[in-house]
Amino acid sequence: MTLIVDCHGHYTTAPAQHDDWRAKQVEAWKEGGKAPPYPTITDDEIRETIESNQLKLIKERGADVTIFSPRASRMAHHVGDQDVSAEWSHHCNNLIYRVTKLFPETFVGVCQLPQSPKADLKASIAELRRCVEMGFVGCNLNPDPGGGHFEHPPLTDEYWFPLYEEMCELDVPGMIHVSGSCNPAMHATGGFYLAADTVAFMQLMEGDLFARFPKLRLIIPHGGGAVPFHWGRYRGLADMLKKPALSEYIMNNVFFDTCVYHQPGIDLLADVIENKNILFGSEMVGAVRGIDPETGHYFDDTKRYVDALDITDEERHMIFEGNARRVYPRLDKLLREQGR
Amino acid sequence: MTLIVDCHGHYTTAPAQHDDWRAKQVEAWKEGGKAPPYPTITDDEIRETIESNQLKLIKERGADVTIFSPRASRMAHHVGDQDVSAEWSHHCNNLIYRVTKLFPETFVGVCQLPQSPKADLKASIAELRRCVEMGFVGCNLNPDPGGGHFEHPPLTDEYWFPLYEEMCELDVPGMIHVSGSCNPAMHATGGFYLAADTVAFMQLMEGDLFARFPKLRLIIPHGGGAVPFHWGRYRGLADMLKKPALSEYIMNNVFFDTCVYHQPGIDLLADVIENKNILFGSEMVGAVRGIDPETGHYFDDTKRYVDALDITDEERHMIFEGNARRVYPRLDKLLREQGR
Numbered sequence: 001m002t003l004i005v006d007c008h009g010h011y012t013t014a015p016a017q018h019d020d021w022r023a024k025q026v027e028a029w030k031e032g033g034k035a036p037p038y039p040t041i042t043d044d045e046i047r048e049t050i051e052s053n054q055l056k057l058i059k060e061r062g063a064d065v066t067i068f069s070p071r072a073s074r075m076a077h078h079v080g081d082q083d084v085s086a087e088w089s090h091h092c093n094n095l096i097y098r099v100t101k102l103f104p105e106t107f108v109g110v111c112q113l114p115q116s117p118k119a120d121l122k123a124s125i126a127e128l129r130r131c132v133e134m135g136f137v138g139c140n141l142n143p144d145p146g147g148g149h150f151e152h153p154p155l156t157d158e159y160w161f162p163l164y165e166e167m168c169e170l171d172v173p174g175m176i177h178v179s180g181s182c183n184p185a186m187h188a189t190g191g192f193y194l195a196a197d198t199v200a201f202m203q204l205m206e207g208d209l210f211a212r213f214p215k216l217r218l219i220i221p222h223g224g225g226a227v228p229f230h231w232g233r234y235r236g237l238a239d240m241l242k243k244p245a246l247s248e249y250i251m252n253n254v255f256f257d258t259c260v261y262h263q264p265g266i267d268l269l270a271d272v273i274e275n276k277n278i279l280f281g282s283e284m285v286g287a288v289r290g291i292d293p294e295t296g297h298y299f300d301d302t303k304r305y306v307d308a309l310d311i312t313d314e315e316r317h318m319i320f321e322g323n324a325r326r327v328y329p330r331l332d333k334l335l336r337e338q339g340r
Numbered sequence: 341m342t343l344i345v346d347c348h349g350h351y352t353t354a355p356a357q358h359d360d361w362r363a364k365q366v367e368a369w370k371e372g373g374k375a376p377p378y379p380t381i382t383d384d385e386i387r388e389t390i391e392s393n394q395l396k397l398i399k400e401r402g403a404d405v406t407i408f409s410p411r412a413s414r415m416a417h418h419v420g421d422q423d424v425s426a427e428w429s430h431h432c433n434n435l436i437y438r439v440t441k442l443f444p445e446t447f448v449g450v451c452q453l454p455q456s457p458k459a460d461l462k463a464s465i466a467e468l469r470r471c472v473e474m475g476f477v478g479c480n481l482n483p484d485p486g487g488g489h490f491e492h493p494p495l496t497d498e499y500w501f502p503l504y505e506e507m508c509e510l511d512v513p514g515m516i517h518v519s520g521s522c523n524p525a526m527h528a529t530g531g532f533y534l535a536a537d538t539v540a541f542m543q544l545m546e547g548d549l550f551a552r553f554p555k556l557r558l559i560i561p562h563g564g565g566a567v568p569f570h571w572g573r574y575r576g577l578a579d580m581l582k583k584p585a586l587s588e589y590i591m592n593n594v595f596f597d598t599c600v601y602h603q604p605g606i607d608l609l610a611d612v613i614e615n616k617n618i619l620f621g622s623e624m625v626g627a628v629r630g631i632d633p634e635t636g637h638y639f640d641d642t643k644r645y646v647d648a649l650d651i652t653d654e655e656r657h658m659i660f661e662g663n664a665r666r667v668y669p670r671l672d673k674l675l676r677e678q679g680r
Contacts, residue, residue: 143525149489154525185483185494190577191542194566195535202531222573226534226566232602233562236628236639237530262572268608288576299576 002317003340004303005324005331006058008175008221008257008281009066009107013053014095015045022074022088029080038091046098053285055106061303063282067324067331068096069110069140073188075179078147082119089114089127097134105338108331109136110175113163115145117152121163128163132170137330139167141174141218143200148183148192155200155218156207164213171329173217173255176200189287197225201254205238205246210253217253217327219279223269224256231272247274255327257281258302258319261288263295266305275315279323280306342657343680344643345664345671346398348515348561348597348621349406349447353393354435355385362414362428369420378431386438393625395446401643403622407664407671408436409450409480413528415519418487422459429454429467437474445678448671449476450515453503455485457492461503468503472510477670479507481514481558483540488523488532495540495558496547504553511669513557513595516540529627537565541594545578545586550593557593557667559619563609564596571612587614595667597621598642598659601628603635606645615655619663620646 017039025035058066070092077085093111100109111131113124128139141163144150153159155176167174178196181188186195197220210216220227227234238246256273259281260266269278281302288299297304306319325332357379365375398406410432417425433451440449451471453464468479481503484490493499495516507514518536521528526535537560550556560567567574578586596613599621600606609618621642628639637644646659665672 149491150523150525151489152525183490185490185492185543186539187542187546190545190574191539194538194570198534198538198566199526199531202527203525205530206527223569226538226569229563229566229569229605229608230534230600232600232605232632232639233628234530235634236601236630236632239630240628260570260572261576262570262612264608264611265569265572268569268604271604272602288573288580290576290579292572292576294575299572 003065003321003335004063005280005321006063006066006282006284007219007279007324008259008283009054009068010071010283010286011068011096011099012071012285013049014071015041015049017041018091018095019074021091025084025088026079029084035087041095043098043102046095047102050099050103055103057284058106061301063303064106065335066107067110067137067328068099068107070096070112072140072177073180075112075140075142076147077115077142077145077179078117078182082114082116082123085116086114086123086127093127093131100135108334109134110138110140111136113139113141115142117146121160125163125166128166128172129170132172132330135334137328137334138172139174140177142178143176144178144196147179148181148186150199154203154207156203156209164216168213168215171215173219173327175219175221177221193222193287194225197222198227201225201227201234204250204254205234205243206241208249210249217255219255219257219327221257221259221281221283223258223260223265224273228256228269228272251277255279255323258306259283261299261302262292263305263308266302266309270309270311275311275318276323278319279327280320343405343661343675344403345620345661346403346406346622346624347559347619347664348599348623349394349408350411350623350626351408351436351439352411352625353389354411355381355389357381358431358435359414361431365424365428366419369424375427381435383438383442386435387442390439390443395443397624398446401641403643404446405675406447407450407477407668408439408447410436410452412480412517413520415452415480415482416487417455417482417485417519418457418522420456422454422456422463425456426454426463426467433467433471440475448674449474450478450480451476453479453481455482457486461500465503465506468506468510468512472512472670475674477668477674478512479514480517482518483516484518484536487519488521488526490539494543494547496543496549504556508553508555511555513559513667515559515561517561533562533627534565537562538567541565541567541574544590544594545574545583546581548589550589557595559595559597559667561597561599561621561623563598563600563605564613568596568609568612591617595619595663598646599623601639601642602632603645603648606642606649610649610651615651615658616663618659619667620660
């Protein structure tokens with residue numbers, strides 16, 4: 001029996017008070033004032049937003065566990081400053097924590113880091129530690145907190161090392177995930193996300209980060225952006241950069257999810273990327289919410305595509321469960337404590 | 341008999357004097373001086389660089405015609421100012437012109453535009469007209485002349501309209517192609533190129549450019565970046581943006597080349613993108629110059645992948661020749677004049 005673990009879910013349906021508070025927080029910051037107190041949100045309100053959305057779809061689609069994090073497009077690290085980001089992240093993560101307590105069999109937490117374009121990573125490290133102590137199993141790491149101009153140091157730069165050290169010590173992976181775009185030339189979910197996934201992979205290829213951090217594990221979402229489609233290009237570029245084969249110096253530490261919304265894409269992903277590097281994910285309820293007229297099913301019902309893959313049961317087990325337990329050891333521990 | 345037309349070749353092997361002059365030009369600009377006179381380059385020198393590189397490989401691989409433009413990564417629109425870009429483009433395009441005159445059966449010109457981050461498009465329009473009068477059949481259009489920070493207006497912005505008007509009047513298409521990156525977080529051929537391809541497609545999706553310019557034709561190179569791999573995502577995003585189907589409002593005017601360096605990528609491309617929208621291209625000699633150890637053939641020998649596609653001869657004819665004649669009417673005219 002395989003447990004279906006979705007490694008990529010965001011709380012895109014959080015209660016309205018949460019987003020309202022955020023709007024007021026930003027407004028207050030712009031005016032040089034102080035954010036109002038965070039509103040009361042009842043357990044019932046949280047239950048309602050989950051039961052009528054993610055949980056309903058999880059049941060309909062036959063998944064079991066979702067690794068759940070705050071809404072990616074609203075992390076908006078480019079808005080405000082370090083304090084604004086820290087306060088917002090604190091509340092976002094607390095909301096995720098409450099979801100994981102209300103639905104402990106279904107949701108496992110991954111935190112938003114309070115990154116800020118001009119800040120170092122001290123606040124992010126502190127928030128990561130706080131969240132892991134609350135039972136979270138990973139973090140989302142924004143490679144471009146400036147929001148669409150790629151002005152941050154590459155992921156191989158020592159700027160990031162203190163965070164990586166903490167992630168290794170806590171034994172939690174990070175999902176490389178940008179947020180909303182403040183660039184009119186850069187649509188968030190259709191341009192920025194996939195561009196950033198692709199650029200991040202190439203940053204990792206240019207460096208030798210995992211020689212320094214052999215325990216660091218990074219998930220590149222949305223099927224790895226353009227990377228699997230251009231796998232020949234990347235194999236060839238590794239060769240031109242005089243690097244070892246990708247399988248040796250990148251693919252022990254980098255993983256792709258299955259947030260690719262059509263069968264041919266998932267087929268290619270499973271064809272060119274070793275199955276040990278693929279984690280089931282849907283990004284549901286997320287970027288694309290409609291029904292594909294060509295199939296009659298939701299675009300983001302990625303379980304159907306994985307079910308349809310021409311692979312062995314053992315390989316499918318790895319994609320749905322085994323790899324997630326390996327990449328997120330704290331998830332594995334939680335599941336074992338639950339007898340799963 | 342199908343003519344094999346490669347829509348994507350750059351003069352990456354230009355004589356050293358050409359690049360030396362460019363270095364001096366930039367140096368002079370930095371010091372507030374005037375560039376030295378452009379050096380003499382003999383026909384034999386040009387012949388040598390072509391015969392031992394592109395022409396040799398074209399013959400070995402069995403292609404016939406290459407649509408040839410200046411080296412993309414050296415357009416470097418972010419370096420210097422409008423005058424520097426104009427002078428550099430002038431010499432780059434003249435060199436392409438000479439190649440097309442030395443090898444009129446094999447090379448057809450596409451020009452570099454003298455874009456510059458802070459300039460309007462007047463100089464680009466003038467240079468496009470000059471080149472088309474010399475027999476060029478299209479242009480390369482850089483959506484991010486700033487070189488890696490995506491600070492330019494989206495392709496749907498009226499900033500670009502005068503150029504589009506000229507392109508329509510001259511009946512020449514444009515290949516959307518960024519240049520080198522001045523962003524340490526953005527590797528040119530492994531990050532920036534594919535990111536820009538992807539972002540450009542999404543810019544076009546967000547707008548309604550082809551309602552205004554129904555004759556405008558744009559080629560997105562490198563197989564369309566991440567787009568075909570995520571075709572379900574884009575179909576779903578069109579739906580979420582309340583747009584018509586992509587086939588109706590984008591895909592009469594947008595084309596992808598086959599610069600995807602492995603068989604599974606080309607298979608997916610031909611599977612999800614209508615073959616009328618696919619143009620054979622290799623980007624040879626370009627970003628990836630090595631031999632794939634998995635196949636024993638050059639990564640960028642994309643003709644092999646297209647030959648191996650499970651499609652009809654008629655479809656293959658379209659990809660190799662028919663679509664190029666349709667998208668580049670001036671190429672078609674040239675070929676007809678040559679009795680081809």
